Amino acid sequence: MGKTLAEKILSEKSGQDAHSGDIVIASVDVAAFQDGTGPLGVRQLQKMGLDKVRAPKSIFFLDHAAPSPRKELSNDHMLLREFSRKSGAILSEVGDGVIHQRLVESYAKPGDVVIGGDSHTCTSGALGAFATGMGSTDVAIGMAMGKTWFKVPETYRVEVEGEFQPGVYSKDLILYLIGMLGADGATYKALEFGGAAIRKMSMEARFVLSNMAVEAGAKVGLIVSDEKTKQYLRSRGRVKDWRPLMPDKDAIYERMIKVDARKLSPQVAFPHTVDNTRGIREARGVKVDQVFLGTCTNGRIEDLKIAAKILKGKKRAVHTRLVVVPASRDVYLAAMKAGLLDVFVRAGGIIMGPGCGPCVGVHQGVLGDGEVCLSTANRNFKGRMGNPEGMVYLASPATAAYSAIKGQISDPRELFEKSRRKKTKKSSKRRKNR
Amino acid sequence: MILKGKAWKFGDSISTDLICPGRYFHLRSNLPELAKHVLEDADQEFALKMTRGDFVVAGNNFGLGSSREHAPTIIKLAGVSAVLAKSFARIFYRNAINVGLPLLECDTDNIEQGDEIWVDLGTGIIENKTKNFKLSAHPLPRAMLNILNDGGLLSHIKKHGDFKLD
Ligand code: SF4
Secondary structure, three states, rough: EOOOOHHHHHHHHHHOOOOOOOOOEOOOOEEEEEEEEEEHHHHHEEEOOOOOOOEHHHHHHOOOOOOOHHHHHHHHHHHHHHHHHHOEEEOOOOEEEOOOHHHHHHOOOOOOOOEEEOHHHHHHHHHEEEEEEEEEHHHHHHHHHOOEEEOOEEEEEEEEEEEOOOOOOOOHHHHHHHHHOOOOOOOOOOOEEEHHHHHHHOHHHHHHHHHHHHHHHOEEEEEEEEEEHHHHHHHHHHHOOOOOEEOOOOOOOOEEEEEEEEHOOOOEEEEEEOOEEHHHHHHHEOOOOOEEEEHHHHHOOHHHHHHHHHHHHOOOOOEEEEEEEEOHHHHHHHHHHHHHHHHHHOOEEEEEOOOHHHOOOOOOOOOOOOEEEEEOOOOEOOOOOOOOOEEEEEHHHHHHHHHHOOOOOOOOOOHHHHHHHHHHHHHHHHHOOO | OOOOOEEEOOOOOOOOHHHHOHHHHHHHOOOOHHOOOOOOOOOOHHHHHHOOOEEEOOOOOOOOOOOHHHHHHHHHHHHOOOEEEEEEEEHHHHHEEEEEEOOOEEEOOOOOOOOOOOOOEEOEEEEEEOOEEEOOEEEHHHHHHHHOOOHHHHHHHHHHHHOOOO
């Protein structure tokens, strides 16, 4: 019987012929914590007297409260630093970046089992890793024992054909899918993304899809490991980590979902659930107090480039704050080198150090009562940005950047229409001159 | 064992942000303090007025969102004896079992705020004493039942030295 990506990886890692519905015990390649879930994990390990880690890559990321805004969190950071030193785990310091961005840049690889004390651990699925979020006790045990248990998930195959219109991106695709499936539409399932549009997509754009798989309730969001994956790993100096990985042709899927990329418009998730997504037409004109460009969803260099292209030589609206947070130190450096930071600062933005920034409401851009934030993040739950009276809308970096200029939610396709109109004007002029 | 208490009714899609708000991030190493804010953004009265033994009763997809195990942990710490919902989000479900918070998946439509509820964890039978009807919950998968019966994942591993799921 043919196997899905999830079944293939879990068969390899459990040493048994695994099919959906089976319970397997799989070896763990990467076990990770962030600073919000790590302290509880460490205390669980200490309770059991386990002070050494056995997963080949055990990592603690200081990213959610980085740098720490208060003493309680500084003390949590101290606990994680000390435990890393004693246990042999890797420590990713304040300023290195968000857990999921750092995992894809330097740690996860095709065929791996990756578990993380953070729900968006599924991001690494775009590299062809069985990557999933778990709670502190599960990750702690996985880290200490180098293995964990899974129920092998059934898979929903998402086939995306056609080309995106200019101004429409992978973020719009995943928001559309979540709106269609619902926040629990894929609970316990694996999502597997494929089709011509995915094959063409950059790794950076693919990460967005896998990152948000959990917003439909899915356990993992998997994508094949192909030439694009290889190029990406090569660019990270890790070409040795590459191996091809794809599902069998006769793999059995519980459900097939087909999407025509040509038909997609920019999407916006309205407060307070991610599946409350609508085409941008319905969001147009919503006044925006803060635009947040960043996070493990859309704080990568490709995202910053898209936004900077729109913001170049422009200014944010007077009433709209613009907060930019590169997802990692390397993204920050690349943005600096490409002159993007200059563009953001001149546009009236503020750049913060790599990390989660205001995403989870700990610090740096907490909303006031009734304020609206248009964010490139993955979640807009009530209270998410530190205030249950705040309103968070989610969209792509292009929609966010264009809306920052306009001061209200605006359709980035207008930019392309304008440039097309300009071009046609120019060419018709040229024709006349001839 | 029969659990007895009052129902606190919540709606669909109660996220971990509603159960354990991000603005109390700094209290995550102080669970008793954090527990004072349990479910605060879904119902401000809940943490103040619930009594030990009460039930949280909700609709679909309870616990969606982040992987923070603090969410089921503070529900348990606050003294809630079990959560009854139509369905649970995946990570929350596993976390709750790991920390020993019983979950019952059942049709909660006819349970109202304040109803007197009895739950037999052994059989999964739920009795609404106020409205006089019985419900039965979907049984837990065996792997999870084994972990719950051992008192959570830590005790399970301590007892067996390894995963022992079937
Ligand atoms: S950026 Fe936001 S979603 Fe991503 S790990 Fe940080 S807090 Fe979580």
